[in-house]
Amino acid sequence: MPAPSSFDYAIIRVVPRVEREEFINAGVVLFCTTQRFLGARIELDDARLKALSPEVDVDMVRGHLESFRRVCEGGKDSGPIGRLPQKDRWHWLVAPRSTIIQTGPVHSGLCQGPNPEPRLALEHLVDTVVRVR
Template sequence: MKKHAVSYAIIRFQPHVETEEFANIGIVLVAPRISYLDFRLETRRLGRLTSFFDSVEATTIRSVLKSYNLELKRIRDLAGHNGSGQSRFEFELSDNAEHLFHALTKDREGVIRFSEIRFAMTDSPKAKLDELFDYYVRQNFAGSVYREGLLEKHVRGILKLRDIGRNLKPMEFTDGLYSAKFPFVEIVQDKPRKVLKPIYLGQDEPSRILEHGNKWLFTINRLKEKMPPDVVVAVEGPKDSAKRRQAFHEAVEQFRVNNIKVVDGRNENELIGAMER
């Protein structure tokens, strides 16, 4: 399959020029030889923006992105995009895809900025655009396993700061057929007294949130005869999407129904309170 040389830039939201802080919100990509120009812009999952730039009203952020999305569509249409690729017609010099790309990504003042232009080779410009968007904006490399690791690291930091972590050790429990390792087990007189397990429940799909919650619910229930009765799960859930939040609340409720304590893994007071009882 023929390879295409593409140029792309990361679209960034930077409301405070003074601090130079920004968040990646999209990708614009051009394949000059086939006159392909397209973009992807995040307009739905705005929790990361609203929490990071908490001094900017959520309605303002939505309005800016909505307006810019329309502007990008207008520019894409000028290049002749037809939804599945590029229409082939004679371009005016000022309207060809490569010229529009460079005009669009030129450094200028405003809350929407661009990274430096980058280059790649690809069989499919559209697939490459989706891949870049998933990586730089949706951060698909930061999957649930990675995020659960970050939550565990955060919890460990809090426990050490409060001088609680010294009596906590990782421990594996098994019934002979099934086993699982828990990162924080309080040991008192050489016996496990309490178990704390950070669980990330902010997966992309509601079904995956429920599946991950059910996995650990099954694990704890299966091994409950081998574990101390005092089990705490420190959870982190999604910050946007009503359906994902609903799935998160259902997963949390299942833990509680099964007499498993649930605390907010990002709330220091809840964590400390659960471990000091």
């Protein structure tokens, strides 16, 4: 069995009214140095967001959330931040901010099992902390 790889992750939150400090989890960003993986998975629940803040512009929020995915992918179409080295992009994505889109604290985990892929860990985290069952 392959050796487990450690990773760091943060929950991506939508905070429609920063002064109220209420938020919903809308995605996860995960960085695994050993496997050179930086990825974000976004799943915005429009109904939950509208229940929290009826006046919020959902399309604007989706656009901002999409920038997380583009920065993770990197390359020329991802803007100046997306052209930085992977580790620098990770630090930029999880830097504290007081805007409508925020990340929570950084946590660590292990990619383990018969198929220790960071993408599987990312999917598991989205299922655990973003999706409402």
